[in-house]
Amino acid sequence: MITLKTTNDLPATFNNDTYIITENNRAFILEISKITPKINVKLFVYIDNIHELDEQNIIFLIKHNIDRIINSKNIKDLKYERFADAKIFKKKHHNTFIDKASTLLDDLCHNNDDIAEANGINIYGISNHIKTVIEKTHKVAQGGSNILITGESGTGKELIAKLIHNQSKRNANPMVSINCGAFPEGLLESELFGYKKGAFTGAFTDKLGRFDLADKSTIFLDEIGDMSISLQVKLLRVIQEREIEPIGSLKIKKIDARIISATNKNLEDMISKNLFREDFYYRINVIPIHLSPLRERKTDIIVLIYYFMKKFEYFQDNKVYGISEDAFNILLNYDWNGNVRELENLMEMLVVLNESGLITIKDIPEKYFKNKRIETAKTVTENLEILLNKGDTINLKNNMEKIEMNIINKAIKISGGVKVRAAKMLGLNRTTLIEKLKRYEKHRNK
16 A cells, blocks of 8 residues: 655556545545556545535546545555455446445545434535534434424435434434424324314324324424414423423323424514514524525535435446446536425436436436526626726626636536537527637637
Protein backbone atom coordinates (compact mmCIF):
# COMPACT_ATOMS: atom_id res chain seq x y z
CA MET A 1 0.00 0.00 0.00
CA ILE A 2 1.57 3.26 -1.16
CA THR A 3 0.68 6.81 -0.09
CA LEU A 4 0.96 9.63 -2.60
CA LYS A 5 1.42 13.08 -1.04
CA THR A 6 2.83 15.04 -3.97
CA THR A 7 3.53 14.46 -7.64
CA ASN A 8 7.12 13.63 -6.64
CA ASP A 9 5.77 10.42 -5.06
CA LEU A 10 4.49 9.14 -8.38
CA PRO A 11 6.34 5.97 -9.35
CA ALA A 12 7.99 5.60 -12.75
CA THR A 13 5.66 2.66 -13.38
CA PHE A 14 2.50 1.64 -11.54
CA ASN A 15 2.27 -1.91 -10.23
CA ASN A 16 -0.93 -3.66 -9.24
CA ASP A 17 -0.89 -1.98 -5.86
CA THR A 18 -3.16 0.14 -3.70
CA TYR A 19 -2.43 3.87 -3.83
CA ILE A 20 -3.83 6.39 -1.36
CA ILE A 21 -3.92 10.05 -2.38
CA THR A 22 -3.52 11.74 0.98
CA GLU A 23 -4.88 15.14 -0.07
CA ASN A 24 -8.01 15.97 -2.03
CA ASN A 25 -6.04 18.05 -4.53
CA ARG A 26 -7.71 18.34 -7.93
CA ALA A 27 -4.53 18.97 -9.93
CA PHE A 28 -2.82 16.00 -8.32
CA ILE A 29 -5.80 13.67 -8.81
CA LEU A 30 -6.11 14.79 -12.43
CA GLU A 31 -2.43 14.03 -13.09
CA ILE A 32 -2.66 10.54 -11.56
CA SER A 33 -5.95 9.70 -13.30
CA LYS A 34 -4.36 10.42 -16.69
CA ILE A 35 -1.71 7.79 -15.98
CA THR A 36 -3.81 5.03 -14.42
CA PRO A 37 -7.04 4.46 -16.40
CA LYS A 38 -5.78 1.44 -18.34
CA ILE A 39 -3.99 -0.39 -15.57
CA ASN A 40 -5.22 -2.35 -12.58
CA VAL A 41 -4.55 0.24 -9.87
CA LYS A 42 -6.71 0.94 -6.84
CA LEU A 43 -6.96 4.67 -6.17
CA PHE A 44 -8.19 6.02 -2.83
CA VAL A 45 -8.37 9.64 -1.70
CA TYR A 46 -8.27 10.85 1.90
CA ILE A 47 -11.07 13.31 2.80
CA ASP A 48 -10.97 15.03 6.20
CA ASN A 49 -14.72 15.63 6.24
CA ILE A 50 -17.06 13.95 3.76
CA HIS A 51 -19.77 16.51 4.55
CA GLU A 52 -17.58 19.29 3.11
CA LEU A 53 -17.76 17.72 -0.36
CA ASP A 54 -20.10 19.60 -2.68
CA GLU A 55 -21.67 18.12 -5.79
CA GLN A 56 -18.82 19.36 -8.00
CA ASN A 57 -16.22 17.64 -5.77
CA ILE A 58 -18.09 14.33 -5.97
CA ILE A 59 -18.61 14.60 -9.73
CA PHE A 60 -14.87 15.28 -10.13
CA LEU A 61 -13.94 12.18 -8.11
CA ILE A 62 -16.36 10.02 -10.12
CA LYS A 63 -14.97 11.29 -13.43
CA HIS A 64 -11.39 10.57 -12.42
CA ASN A 65 -11.85 6.96 -11.32
CA ILE A 66 -11.33 7.36 -7.57
CA ASP A 67 -12.27 4.00 -6.07
CA ARG A 68 -12.90 4.77 -2.41
CA ILE A 69 -13.14 7.55 0.14
CA ILE A 70 -10.80 7.22 3.13
CA ASN A 71 -11.61 9.44 6.12
CA SER A 72 -11.02 9.75 9.85
CA LYS A 73 -13.92 7.36 10.57
CA ASN A 74 -12.45 4.40 8.69
CA ILE A 75 -8.70 5.15 8.47
CA LYS A 76 -8.10 3.06 11.61
CA ASP A 77 -9.51 0.02 9.81
CA LEU A 78 -7.40 0.51 6.70
CA LYS A 79 -5.41 -2.62 6.01
CA TYR A 80 -3.93 -3.91 2.79
CA GLU A 81 -5.82 -7.19 3.12
CA ARG A 82 -9.11 -5.32 3.24
CA PHE A 83 -8.59 -3.76 -0.16
CA ALA A 84 -6.40 -6.27 -1.97
CA ASP A 85 -9.39 -7.89 -3.66
CA ALA A 86 -11.69 -4.86 -3.67
CA LYS A 87 -14.01 -4.49 -6.62
CA ILE A 88 -12.61 -1.69 -8.77
CA PHE A 89 -14.82 1.00 -10.28
CA LYS A 90 -13.36 1.83 -13.71
CA LYS A 91 -16.53 2.65 -15.64
CA LYS A 92 -16.59 -0.80 -17.19
CA HIS A 93 -19.75 -0.01 -19.13
CA HIS A 94 -19.79 2.32 -22.12
CA ASN A 95 -21.18 5.83 -21.46
CA THR A 96 -21.84 5.06 -17.79
CA PHE A 97 -21.39 7.93 -15.35
CA ILE A 98 -22.90 6.56 -12.14
CA ASP A 99 -22.15 2.83 -12.14
CA LYS A 100 -24.04 0.46 -9.85
CA ALA A 101 -20.69 -1.14 -8.95
CA SER A 102 -19.19 2.13 -7.68
CA THR A 103 -17.31 1.55 -4.43
CA LEU A 104 -16.79 5.31 -4.11
CA LEU A 105 -20.54 6.00 -4.07
CA ASP A 106 -21.07 3.01 -1.81
CA ASP A 107 -18.75 4.65 0.73
CA LEU A 108 -20.67 7.92 0.47
CA CYS A 109 -24.05 6.18 0.56
CA HIS A 110 -23.32 4.42 3.87
CA ASN A 111 -21.68 7.36 5.58
CA ASN A 112 -24.42 7.65 8.24
CA ASP A 113 -24.47 3.98 9.19
CA ASP A 114 -23.18 4.51 12.71
CA ILE A 115 -26.23 6.52 13.80
CA ALA A 116 -29.03 5.94 11.30
CA GLU A 117 -28.72 2.38 10.00
CA ALA A 118 -27.68 1.07 13.40
CA ASN A 119 -31.19 1.94 14.55
CA GLY A 120 -32.91 0.19 11.68
CA ILE A 121 -33.50 3.35 9.63
CA ASN A 122 -31.86 3.92 6.25
CA ILE A 123 -31.06 7.61 5.76
CA TYR A 124 -28.82 8.25 2.78
CA GLY A 125 -27.18 11.63 2.34
CA ILE A 126 -23.87 13.36 2.97
CA SER A 127 -24.90 17.02 3.07
CA ASN A 128 -24.05 19.02 6.16
CA HIS A 129 -27.79 19.54 6.59
CA ILE A 130 -28.54 15.81 6.86
CA LYS A 131 -25.54 15.31 9.13
CA THR A 132 -26.82 18.06 11.45
CA VAL A 133 -30.36 16.62 11.48
CA ILE A 134 -29.14 13.11 12.34
CA GLU A 135 -26.89 14.42 15.10
CA LYS A 136 -29.81 16.40 16.52
CA THR A 137 -32.03 13.30 16.59
CA HIS A 138 -29.34 11.55 18.62
CA LYS A 139 -29.26 14.39 21.15
CA VAL A 140 -33.02 14.67 21.65
CA ALA A 141 -33.96 10.98 21.47
CA GLN A 142 -33.37 10.14 25.12
CA GLY A 143 -35.53 12.98 26.46
CA GLY A 144 -39.29 13.26 26.53
CA SER A 145 -39.80 16.70 25.00
CA ASN A 146 -42.35 17.16 22.24
CA ILE A 147 -40.84 17.60 18.79
CA LEU A 148 -42.13 19.36 15.67
CA ILE A 149 -40.61 18.29 12.33
CA THR A 150 -41.19 20.70 9.46
CA GLY A 151 -40.42 20.46 5.76
CA GLU A 152 -41.96 20.03 2.34
CA SER A 153 -43.83 16.87 1.41
CA GLY A 154 -41.53 13.98 0.61
CA THR A 155 -38.50 15.17 2.58
CA GLY A 156 -38.64 12.24 5.02
CA LYS A 157 -40.28 13.68 8.14
CA GLU A 158 -41.73 10.33 9.26
CA LEU A 159 -38.34 8.69 8.72
CA ILE A 160 -36.76 11.18 11.14
CA ALA A 161 -39.56 10.56 13.66
CA LYS A 162 -38.87 6.81 13.49
CA LEU A 163 -35.14 7.42 13.95
CA ILE A 164 -35.82 9.47 17.10
CA HIS A 165 -38.14 6.78 18.48
CA ASN A 166 -35.74 3.95 17.67
CA GLN A 167 -32.95 5.71 19.56
CA SER A 168 -35.14 6.47 22.58
CA LYS A 169 -35.85 4.54 25.77
CA ARG A 170 -39.38 3.93 24.44
CA ASN A 171 -38.23 1.77 21.53
CA ALA A 172 -39.38 -1.47 23.17
CA ASN A 173 -42.87 -0.54 21.91
CA PRO A 174 -43.65 0.40 18.29
CA MET A 175 -44.20 4.04 17.33
CA VAL A 176 -47.88 4.79 16.62
CA SER A 177 -48.59 7.01 13.60
CA ILE A 178 -51.66 8.85 12.36
CA ASN A 179 -52.16 11.29 9.48
CA CYS A 180 -54.29 14.12 10.82
CA GLY A 181 -55.27 15.20 7.32
CA ALA A 182 -56.68 11.80 6.39
CA PHE A 183 -59.70 11.90 8.76
CA PRO A 184 -62.65 14.29 9.18
CA GLU A 185 -62.73 16.05 12.54
CA GLY A 186 -65.19 13.72 14.35
CA LEU A 187 -63.49 10.56 13.15
CA LEU A 188 -60.02 11.90 13.98
CA GLU A 189 -61.08 12.53 17.57
CA SER A 190 -62.30 8.95 17.99
CA GLU A 191 -59.12 7.65 16.34
CA LEU A 192 -56.96 9.62 18.76
CA PHE A 193 -58.87 9.09 22.02
CA GLY A 194 -61.02 6.01 21.38
CA TYR A 195 -64.65 5.60 22.42
CA LYS A 196 -66.98 3.56 24.62
CA LYS A 197 -69.69 1.23 23.42
CA GLY A 198 -72.90 3.17 22.67
CA ALA A 199 -71.14 6.55 22.52
CA PHE A 200 -72.70 7.18 19.09
CA THR A 201 -74.59 5.32 16.39
CA GLY A 202 -72.45 2.47 15.15
CA ALA A 203 -70.28 2.26 18.30
CA PHE A 204 -71.07 -1.40 19.01
CA THR A 205 -67.92 -2.09 21.06
CA ASP A 206 -65.28 -0.20 22.98
CA LYS A 207 -62.37 1.00 20.87
CA LEU A 208 -58.89 2.01 22.02
CA GLY A 209 -57.50 5.25 20.60
CA ARG A 210 -54.04 5.87 19.17
CA PHE A 211 -52.97 7.48 22.45
CA ASP A 212 -53.86 4.26 24.28
CA LEU A 213 -51.72 2.29 21.84
CA ALA A 214 -48.86 4.78 22.24
CA ASP A 215 -48.74 4.55 26.04
CA LYS A 216 -45.08 4.16 27.12
CA SER A 217 -44.17 4.78 23.48
CA THR A 218 -44.26 7.57 20.85
CA ILE A 219 -47.20 8.94 18.88
CA PHE A 220 -46.45 10.58 15.52
CA LEU A 221 -49.02 13.18 14.45
CA ASP A 222 -48.39 13.73 10.75
CA GLU A 223 -49.82 16.78 8.92
CA ILE A 224 -50.82 18.38 12.20
CA GLY A 225 -51.44 21.65 10.35
CA ASP A 226 -54.68 20.07 9.07
CA MET A 227 -56.09 19.56 12.58
CA SER A 228 -59.17 21.65 13.45
CA ILE A 229 -59.03 24.39 16.08
CA SER A 230 -61.55 22.59 18.31
CA LEU A 231 -59.50 19.39 18.29
CA GLN A 232 -56.33 21.39 19.00
CA VAL A 233 -58.00 22.57 22.21
CA LYS A 234 -58.69 18.99 23.30
CA LEU A 235 -55.17 17.85 22.41
CA LEU A 236 -53.73 20.81 24.31
CA ARG A 237 -55.33 19.44 27.47
CA VAL A 238 -53.87 15.99 26.75
CA ILE A 239 -50.39 17.51 26.54
CA GLN A 240 -50.84 19.57 29.70
CA GLU A 241 -52.51 16.94 31.90
CA ARG A 242 -51.10 13.74 30.32
CA GLU A 243 -54.57 12.23 30.30
CA ILE A 244 -57.30 11.41 27.76
CA GLU A 245 -61.08 11.05 27.89
CA PRO A 246 -62.51 8.51 25.42
CA ILE A 247 -65.71 9.61 23.68
CA GLY A 248 -68.73 8.53 25.73
CA SER A 249 -66.68 7.83 28.87
CA LEU A 250 -66.83 9.60 32.22
CA LYS A 251 -63.46 8.24 33.32
CA ILE A 252 -60.11 9.92 32.75
CA LYS A 253 -57.22 7.72 31.61
CA LYS A 254 -53.62 8.63 32.34
CA ILE A 255 -51.26 8.15 29.40
CA ASP A 256 -47.50 8.44 28.92
CA ALA A 257 -46.87 9.11 25.25
CA ARG A 258 -44.20 11.27 23.69
CA ILE A 259 -45.63 13.44 20.91
CA ILE A 260 -43.74 14.00 17.66
CA SER A 261 -45.64 16.15 15.15
CA ALA A 262 -44.92 17.00 11.54
CA THR A 263 -46.25 19.44 8.96
CA ASN A 264 -45.46 20.83 5.52
CA LYS A 265 -47.30 24.06 6.36
CA ASN A 266 -46.05 27.32 7.86
CA LEU A 267 -47.76 27.16 11.25
CA GLU A 268 -46.60 30.63 12.31
CA ASP A 269 -48.29 32.07 9.23
CA MET A 270 -51.42 30.07 10.09
CA ILE A 271 -51.35 31.50 13.64
CA SER A 272 -51.35 35.05 12.24
CA LYS A 273 -54.47 34.13 10.22
CA ASN A 274 -56.17 32.50 13.27
CA LEU A 275 -56.03 29.08 11.61
CA PHE A 276 -53.80 27.53 14.28
CA ARG A 277 -53.68 28.07 18.05
CA GLU A 278 -50.55 29.80 19.28
CA ASP A 279 -50.57 28.07 22.70
CA PHE A 280 -50.91 24.67 21.02
CA TYR A 281 -48.05 25.52 18.64
CA TYR A 282 -45.64 26.22 21.49
CA ARG A 283 -46.68 22.99 23.24
CA ILE A 284 -45.87 20.78 20.26
CA ASN A 285 -42.83 22.79 19.14
CA VAL A 286 -40.56 22.40 22.17
CA ILE A 287 -37.77 21.05 19.94
CA PRO A 288 -37.99 22.04 16.25
CA ILE A 289 -36.34 20.02 13.48
CA HIS A 290 -36.47 21.31 9.91
CA LEU A 291 -35.80 19.22 6.80
CA SER A 292 -34.60 21.24 3.81
CA PRO A 293 -35.94 20.43 0.32
CA LEU A 294 -33.85 18.14 -1.87
CA ARG A 295 -33.05 20.91 -4.37
CA GLU A 296 -31.06 22.70 -1.63
CA ARG A 297 -28.82 19.68 -0.90
CA LYS A 298 -27.60 18.38 -4.25
CA THR A 299 -24.92 16.11 -2.80
CA ASP A 300 -27.76 14.01 -1.41
CA ILE A 301 -29.30 13.74 -4.89
CA ILE A 302 -26.11 12.03 -6.16
CA VAL A 303 -26.10 9.52 -3.32
CA LEU A 304 -29.86 8.86 -3.61
CA ILE A 305 -29.69 8.22 -7.37
CA TYR A 306 -27.08 5.54 -6.71
CA TYR A 307 -29.01 4.10 -3.74
CA PHE A 308 -32.35 3.87 -5.57
CA MET A 309 -30.70 2.33 -8.62
CA LYS A 310 -29.37 -0.42 -6.31
CA LYS A 311 -32.64 -0.69 -4.37
CA PHE A 312 -34.76 -1.46 -7.43
CA GLU A 313 -32.25 -3.70 -9.21
CA TYR A 314 -34.27 -6.84 -8.38
CA PHE A 315 -36.96 -5.70 -10.87
CA GLN A 316 -34.59 -6.27 -13.78
CA ASP A 317 -32.49 -9.12 -12.39
CA ASN A 318 -29.43 -6.83 -12.15
CA LYS A 319 -29.82 -5.75 -15.78
CA VAL A 320 -29.62 -2.00 -15.11
CA TYR A 321 -25.97 -1.20 -14.47
CA GLY A 322 -25.80 2.59 -14.58
CA ILE A 323 -26.92 6.03 -15.67
CA SER A 324 -25.38 8.23 -18.36
CA GLU A 325 -23.83 11.62 -17.59
CA ASP A 326 -26.39 13.67 -19.55
CA ALA A 327 -29.28 11.88 -17.80
CA PHE A 328 -27.56 12.38 -14.46
CA ASN A 329 -27.20 16.14 -15.13
CA ILE A 330 -30.94 16.46 -15.80
CA LEU A 331 -31.79 14.76 -12.49
CA LEU A 332 -29.17 16.71 -10.53
CA ASN A 333 -30.54 20.07 -11.67
CA TYR A 334 -34.26 19.36 -11.47
CA ASP A 335 -36.26 21.20 -8.77
CA TRP A 336 -37.72 18.04 -7.12
CA ASN A 337 -40.88 19.63 -5.72
CA GLY A 338 -41.86 16.15 -4.50
CA ASN A 339 -38.41 15.78 -2.94
CA VAL A 340 -37.03 12.32 -2.04
CA ARG A 341 -40.38 10.61 -2.61
CA GLU A 342 -40.54 11.97 -6.18
CA LEU A 343 -36.94 10.94 -6.90
CA GLU A 344 -37.60 7.44 -5.55
CA ASN A 345 -40.71 7.03 -7.71
CA LEU A 346 -38.88 8.23 -10.82
CA MET A 347 -35.89 5.93 -10.25
CA GLU A 348 -38.21 2.96 -9.75
CA MET A 349 -39.90 3.73 -13.07
CA LEU A 350 -36.57 4.22 -14.89
CA VAL A 351 -35.21 0.91 -13.59
CA VAL A 352 -38.38 -1.12 -14.18
CA LEU A 353 -38.93 0.10 -17.76
CA ASN A 354 -35.28 0.06 -18.83
CA GLU A 355 -34.32 -2.52 -21.44
CA SER A 356 -30.80 -1.48 -22.45
CA GLY A 357 -29.13 -1.65 -19.02
CA LEU A 358 -28.16 2.05 -19.14
CA ILE A 359 -30.53 4.85 -18.10
CA THR A 360 -30.10 7.62 -20.69
CA ILE A 361 -31.62 11.00 -21.42
CA LYS A 362 -34.13 9.33 -23.75
CA ASP A 363 -35.65 7.47 -20.79
CA ILE A 364 -36.42 10.59 -18.74
CA PRO A 365 -40.00 11.97 -18.98
CA GLU A 366 -40.53 15.35 -20.62
CA LYS A 367 -41.56 17.17 -17.41
CA TYR A 368 -38.03 16.90 -16.02
CA PHE A 369 -36.77 19.03 -18.91
CA LYS A 370 -39.51 21.64 -18.71
CA ASN A 371 -38.80 22.40 -15.04
CA LYS A 372 -35.01 22.44 -15.45
CA ARG A 373 -33.50 25.58 -13.90
CA ILE A 374 -30.82 26.67 -16.34
CA GLU A 375 -30.15 30.15 -15.04
CA THR A 376 -32.41 32.50 -13.10
CA ALA A 377 -32.98 36.18 -13.73
CA LYS A 378 -31.87 36.84 -10.16
CA THR A 379 -28.40 35.40 -10.81
CA VAL A 380 -28.01 37.43 -14.00
CA THR A 381 -29.12 40.62 -12.23
CA GLU A 382 -26.71 40.04 -9.33
CA ASN A 383 -23.76 39.52 -11.69
CA LEU A 384 -24.53 42.74 -13.57
CA GLU A 385 -24.93 44.59 -10.28
CA ILE A 386 -21.40 43.56 -9.26
CA LEU A 387 -20.01 44.98 -12.51
CA LEU A 388 -21.93 48.24 -12.13
CA ASN A 389 -20.79 48.71 -8.52
CA LYS A 390 -17.19 48.32 -9.67
CA GLY A 391 -17.72 51.22 -12.06
CA ASP A 392 -17.29 49.11 -15.19
CA THR A 393 -18.90 50.11 -18.47
CA ILE A 394 -21.38 47.55 -19.72
CA ASN A 395 -22.34 47.14 -23.37
CA LEU A 396 -25.88 45.95 -22.74
CA LYS A 397 -26.40 44.38 -26.17
CA ASN A 398 -23.12 42.44 -26.11
CA ASN A 399 -23.64 41.23 -22.54
CA MET A 400 -27.20 40.09 -23.18
CA GLU A 401 -26.01 38.18 -26.25
CA LYS A 402 -23.29 36.49 -24.17
CA ILE A 403 -25.76 35.58 -21.44
CA GLU A 404 -28.20 34.17 -23.98
CA MET A 405 -25.49 32.12 -25.69
CA ASN A 406 -24.21 30.76 -22.36
CA ILE A 407 -27.72 29.64 -21.46
CA ILE A 408 -28.22 28.01 -24.87
CA ASN A 409 -24.87 26.21 -24.67
CA LYS A 410 -25.67 24.93 -21.20
CA ALA A 411 -29.09 23.67 -22.35
CA ILE A 412 -27.54 21.86 -25.31
CA LYS A 413 -24.92 20.27 -23.06
CA ILE A 414 -27.49 19.11 -20.51
CA SER A 415 -29.75 17.72 -23.25
CA GLY A 416 -26.88 15.69 -24.67
CA GLY A 417 -26.82 17.67 -27.91
CA VAL A 418 -30.47 16.90 -28.71
CA LYS A 419 -31.71 20.26 -30.01
CA VAL A 420 -35.41 19.35 -29.71
CA ARG A 421 -34.99 18.75 -25.95
CA ALA A 422 -32.79 21.84 -25.54
CA ALA A 423 -35.43 23.96 -27.26
CA LYS A 424 -38.16 22.65 -24.92
CA MET A 425 -35.98 23.39 -21.90
CA LEU A 426 -35.55 26.97 -23.16
CA GLY A 427 -39.21 27.44 -24.10
CA LEU A 428 -38.29 27.93 -27.77
CA ASN A 429 -39.30 26.35 -31.05
CA ARG A 430 -36.62 24.11 -32.54
CA THR A 431 -36.34 26.37 -35.62
CA THR A 432 -35.87 29.45 -33.41
CA LEU A 433 -33.06 27.73 -31.52
CA ILE A 434 -31.32 26.71 -34.75
CA GLU A 435 -31.58 30.27 -36.10
CA LYS A 436 -29.99 31.64 -32.93
CA LEU A 437 -27.16 29.11 -33.16
CA LYS A 438 -26.51 30.05 -36.79
CA ARG A 439 -26.51 33.76 -35.95
CA TYR A 440 -24.03 33.37 -33.11
CA GLU A 441 -21.82 31.11 -35.21
CA LYS A 442 -21.82 33.79 -37.92
CA HIS A 443 -20.80 36.49 -35.40
CA ARG A 444 -18.05 34.24 -34.00
CA ASN A 445 -16.55 33.67 -37.45
CA LYS A 446 -16.38 37.41 -38.04
